[in-house]
Amino acid sequence: MIQYILRRLFQSGITVMLVTVIIFVIIRLIGDPTHLMLPPEATEADRQLLREQMGLDKSIPVQYFNYLLDLLQGQLGMSYRFARPALGVVMEAMGPTLMLTLAALLVAIAIGIPLGVAAAVRRDSWVDNAAKVFAVMGQAAPPFLFSLLFIRLFSIEFGWFPTGGYGKFSNLILPAIALGWYSAAGIMRLTRSSMTEVLESEYVKLARIKGVPEVVVVYKHALRNALLPVTTFTSLQFGILMGGAVSVEFVFAWPGVGRLILESISNLDYTVVQAAVTVGALIFTLVNLLVDIVYAYIDPRIRYA
Amino acid sequence: MLTSTRESVMPEDKMPELIQMPSETRLVLQVGYHKRRWFNLIQLGIAVFLGIVLLSMALLPGLLSPYDPNAISLSNTLQAPSATHLLGTDQLGRDMLSRVIWGSQVSIFVAFCAVVLAGIFGTLLGVTAGYMGGVVDSIAMRMADIQLALPAVILALVLVGAIGFSIFNLILVLSLANWARFARVTRSEALSLRQRDFVLLAHLAGASSMRIIWRHIVPNVANTFIVLATLDVGIIIILEATLSFLGLGVQPPTPSWGAMIADGRGYLERAWWICGVPGLVLMGAVLSANLLGDALRDRLSPSMSQAW
Amino acid sequence: MSLLLEARHLTTMLRGRAGTVTAVDNVSLSVKKGRSLALVGESGSGKSMTCLSMLGLLPPSGRLVEGQVLFKGRDLANMPVEELQTIRGREIGMILQDAMTSLNPLLTIGDQVSEVFRYHRGITDAQDLKRLSIEVLEKVKIPAARERLDSYPFQFSGGMRQRVSIAINIALSPELLICDEPTTALDVTVQLQILRLLRDLQHSQGMAIVFVTHDLHLAAQFCDDVAIMYAGRIVESGPIAEVFKKPVHPYTVGLLKAVPSLSDYKNRLQAIPGQQPALTRLPVGCRFAERCQSVTSRCTQEYPDWFEWQGLGDSPHRVACWLTQERLQASLPSNEASL
Numbered sequence: 041m042i043q044y045i046l047r048r049l050f051q052s053g054i055t056v057m058l059v060t061v062i063i064f065v066i067i068r069l070i071g072d073p074t075h076l077m078l079p080p081e082a083t084e085a086d087r088q089l090l091r092e093q094m095g096l097d098k099s100i101p102v103q104y105f106n107y108l109l110d111l112l113q114g115q116l117g118m119s120y121r122f123a124r125p126a127l128g129v130v131m132e133a134m135g136p137t138l139m140l141t142l143a144a145l146l147v148a149i150a151i152g153i154p155l156g157v158a159a160a161v162r163r164d165s166w167v168d169n170a171a172k173v174f175a176v177m178g179q180a181a182p183p184f185l186f187s188l189l190f191i192r193l194f195s196i197e198f199g200w201f202p203t204g205g206y207g208k209f210s211n212l213i214l215p216a217i218a219l220g221w222y223s224a225a226g227i228m229r230l231t232r233s234s235m236t237e238v239l240e241s242e243y244v245k246l247a248r249i250k251g252v253p254e255v256v257v258v259y260k261h262a263l264r265n266a267l268l269p270v271t272t273f274t275s276l277q278f279g280i281l282m283g284g285a286v287s288v289e290f291v292f293a294w295p296g297v298g299r300l301i302l303e304s305i306s307n308l309d310y311t312v313v314q315a316a317v318t319v320g321a322l323i324f325t326l327v328n329l330l331v332d333i334v335y336a337y338i339d340p341r342i343r344y345a
Numbered sequence: 346m347l348t349s350t351r352e353s354v355m356p357e358d359k360m361p362e363l364i365q366m367p368s369e370t371r372l373v374l375q376v377g378y379h380k381r382r383w384f385n386l387i388q389l390g391i392a393v394f395l396g397i398v399l400l401s402m403a404l405l406p407g408l409l410s411p412y413d414p415n416a417i418s419l420s421n422t423l424q425a426p427s428a429t430h431l432l433g434t435d436q437l438g439r440d441m442l443s444r445v446i447w448g449s450q451v452s453i454f455v456a457f458c459a460v461v462l463a464g465i466f467g468t469l470l471g472v473t474a475g476y477m478g479g480v481v482d483s484i485a486m487r488m489a490d491i492q493l494a495l496p497a498v499i500l501a502l503v504l505v506g507a508i509g510f511s512i513f514n515l516i517l518v519l520s521l522a523n524w525a526r527f528a529r530v531t532r533s534e535a536l537s538l539r540q541r542d543f544v545l546l547a548h549l550a551g552a553s554s555m556r557i558i559w560r561h562i563v564p565n566v567a568n569t570f571i572v573l574a575t576l577d578v579g580i581i582i583i584l585e586a587t588l589s590f591l592g593l594g595v596q597p598p599t600p601s602w603g604a605m606i607a608d609g610r611g612y613l614e615r616a617w618w619i620c621g622v623p624g625l626v627l628m629g630a631v632l633s634a635n636l637l638g639d640a641l642r643d644r645l646s647p648s649m650s651q652a653w
Numbered sequence: 654m655s656l657l658l659e660a661r662h663l664t665t666m667l668r669g670r671a672g673t674v675t676a677v678d679n680v681s682l683s684v685k686k687g688r689s690l691a692l693v694g695e696s697g698s699g700k701s702m703t704c705l706s707m708l709g710l711l712p713p714s715g716r717l718v719e720g721q722v723l724f725k726g727r728d729l730a731n732m733p734v735e736e737l738q739t740i741r742g743r744e745i746g747m748i749l750q751d752a753m754t755s756l757n758p759l760l761t762i763g764d765q766v767s768e769v770f771r772y773h774r775g776i777t778d779a780q781d782l783k784r785l786s787i788e789v790l791e792k793v794k795i796p797a798a799r800e801r802l803d804s805y806p807f808q809f810s811g812g813m814r815q816r817v818s819i820a821i822n823i824a825l826s827p828e829l830l831i832c833d834e835p836t837t838a839l840d841v842t843v844q845l846q847i848l849r850l851l852r853d854l855q856h857s858q859g860m861a862i863v864f865v866t867h868d869l870h871l872a873a874q875f876c877d878d879v880a881i882m883y884a885g886r887i888v889e890s891g892p893i894a895e896v897f898k899k900p901v902h903p904y905t906v907g908l909l910k911a912v913p914s915l916s917d918y919k920n921r922l923q924a925i926p927g928q929q930p931a932l933t934r935l936p937v938g939c940r941f942a943e944r945c946q947s948v949t950s951r952c953t954q955e956y957p958d959w960f961e962w963q964g965l966g967d968s969p970h971r972v973a974c975w976l977t978q979e980r981l982q983a984s985l986p987s988n989e990a991s992l
Contacts, residue, residue: 055490066507180631182583184590185624196614240712242749243757250769251742264759283496287587305506321494340805
């Protein structure tokens with residue numbers, strides 16, 4: 041197991057490294073930021089001075105090296121817009137985003153897994169058909185659309201929830217559900233098919249032969265095995281949720297990283313964009329790693345291999 | 346004296362002459378099965394119907410659209426759906442039905458192109474990586490990992506911000522944010538195909554790797570490719586709509602569903618149909634792609650995970 | 654001797670992509686206390702399905718549409734599930750064919766073995782459960798049983814897993830053990846060990862066994878009675894010595910001729926030409942008719958009645974074949990026939 045963890049750690053490290061390269065390249069593609077940082081009257085000489093100051097006149101590999109060095113020291117550049125270190129700006133926004141993403145994930149699991157299990161245990165019943173419809177509808181609706189739908193229905197029409205903002209628990213509910221709905225559908229489908237497969241396996245048959253009560257067969261013997269692929273899937277969902285968070289934060293005026301990236305792109309504050317994507321990728325890779333480790337722990341075949 | 350006896354232990358025996366079961370039992374057993382088949386058929390029917398409607402809209406907007414999508418009519422703003430304007434009008438009096446029809450052209454075109462581009466690139470890379478293994482495999486998989494490490498929306502946003510808005514750029518960006526899915530799946534297919542006899546034989550016969558990949562592996566992943574591509578269309582449509590909604594996708598005056606929804610945001614209370622109409626059509630398109638993809642998967646490639 | 658298990662007119666239907674088939678067609682068999690019955694047939698003849706049908710373990714795509722399964726007088730086929738659960742594992746056991754997949758990969762061996770004690774005897778004390786589990790694992794000759802309680806199935810070999818499976822099933826000394834090709838997936842040497850184990854257990858616990866196999870040698874060595882299945886039906890049954898020495902149904906004759914024998918390795922194996930009919934396209938008359946060398950026109954029109962007579966053993970020899978009637982009527986002396 042230790043070997044496995046180390047190997048995964050190494051892989052993740054490489055992935056993160058490469059991600060930083062890609063981001064670096066993309067940001068460089070945008071062009072010369074000095075145009076944006078100085079007032080229009082500035083002369084070419086001024087710009088050249090700024091370039092030298094920022095280290096932009098050096099060759100690309102050197103620039104990257106410097107960038108990496110800064111990165112490792114936690115220095116992700118200065119935000120043009122806020123005149124503060126970009127990292128600080130990003131970390132402030134990361135809190136709300138993580139809250140939203142985790143809440144959405146919770147919603148997705150809380151809806152998806154029970155529904156999937158119920159559908160698998162009672163195949164072809166009305167529960168199963170309702171679940172199928174739910175899944176199909178859920179996967180057709182992007183988070184931004186659902187956000188608008190929820191606002192129209194639950195905020196405007198029924199007045200149960202505020203239309204946006206941040207601070208109270210009631211602010212979290214609509215965005216979390218709007219964001220989590222899409223993932224819930226995916227989780228439900230996987231749980232259902234995994235559970236169906238497991239329920240027809242030989243070891244479940246043996247459990248029934250033993251005379252184990254059906255409830256125990258379903259929850260102790262079947263569910264555990266069925267949830268293994270769901271665990272891996274859930275970590276993938278985290279990435280999708282972070283992507284969806286952008287639009288949900290936009291619609292609900294949620295002060296998260298998604299909205300920050302959006303605004304920063306519009307405001308040409310590219311250091312913040314760079315910092316945000318880097319931190320985001322880092323967190324995502326970390327989450328993946330953690331989930332893989334948890335999975336390895338749960339499955340004795342990997343734990344003791 | 347030997348006589349034809351019935352089984353001596355059982356008093357009343359039955360002698361079925363034909364292979365027939367009492368009709369009630371057959372019915373009971375088959376009802377569950379048929380219910381499910383009915384369900385699937387309905388789904389397929391919906392998918393095909395929606396697909397045809399949308400494709401017609403995309404291919405022949407001029408023919409189907411009752412009004413000019415850009416025709417402003419300030420006396421007719423914010424009209425609810427009615428006989429003259431089947432899906433209502435927006436804040437500038439433009440007919441929603443026409444706008445949605447013209448919007449489909451861009452959305453569907455962009456989606457198809459992006460899927461094809463991502464699919465071809467991803468598949469070729471995946472298949473090569475799976476077949477050749479070794480360094481090629483490692484590099485390809487690292488690249489795929491990177492793409493997967495960045496949520497599609499964010500990657501797309503940043504790329505678009507970097508290289509600017511144009512339909513071509515948009516297609517490129519959407520492909521770049523999406524190809525790894527193809528690469529991963531086709532790679533594992535190639536890995537298992539690699540062991541098959543006909544591939545080994547070709548190898549023994551001296552065929553070059555390129556030739557084997559092209560003539561033997563690629564045709565066999567075609568089914569998976571079709572399923573993946575169909576399902577992907579739905580994902581890309583959503584991605585493009587999200588980008589357009591956020592203002593970083595298709596730029597006005599080119600109509601696009603996402604942009605229309607963004608426009609309608611301010612009128613959510615008074616005229617929900619400005620958001621609702623393109624929203625429903627969007628869902629319809631994605632639904633069609635998803636259901637079709639599911640049906641294709643059942644037919645062509647049942648071994649893929651996440652099947653019903 | 655009374656009948657421990659009596660299955661009457663079992664009919665199971667399965668639905669698949671090709672349509673709905675009758676996998677088990679009007680099958681009746683019986684087992685006496687302490688005796689062993691071999692259920693022999695090719696793949697697809699319905700032997701496994703018969704066993705699963707008897708215990709209510711059919712997959713969701715299958716259903717026992719007709720028949721009774723009388724176990725000590727109670728009908729298992731029409732019993733509520735809760736009641737069935739008390740009988741399964743305690744009075745009847747079943748060993749599955751594939752040892753590699755029949756144990757739950759995520760639970761320890763100890764956990765899986767102790768479950769029978771927990772749910773049938775209501776024992777909850779961990780120490781007791783441990784002790785009982787070790788006892789039963791030792792009975793099936795698993796070395797270092799105490800340490801093995803905390804290990805997982807993937808750490809065991811196929812033969813060991815099958816032993817664990819046996820241990821689970823015999824833990825509460827059931828009166829009937831159904832073995833569905835328990836050794837087919839194992840090496841020959843391991844096969845022998847498992848079979849010896851089963852036989853010892855049978856003797857020591859007085860269990861009746863239903864032994865499903867396609868290997869006639871094994872059946873002959875191991876069992877008292879035999880029932881031969883073909884295309885979902887039983888075609889011949891009786892004491893095994895009787896049936897194998899004097900096979901009557903052309904299919905049985907063909908099967909026995911096709912079995913390779915170590916002593917007769919020089920001559921070619923005589924296979925039965927043709928194949929078992931697909932269950933989706935079953936003929937109206939005798940199902941073996943198209944491959945039978947002694948087929949008559951009556952065979953293709955009417956499914957044969959049962960004929961039975963008393964042979965060498967203590968139970969009757971039965972066969973479903975038209976030709977047999979004439980042949981037997983002609984050849985058998987009258988004191989061997991029964992009314």
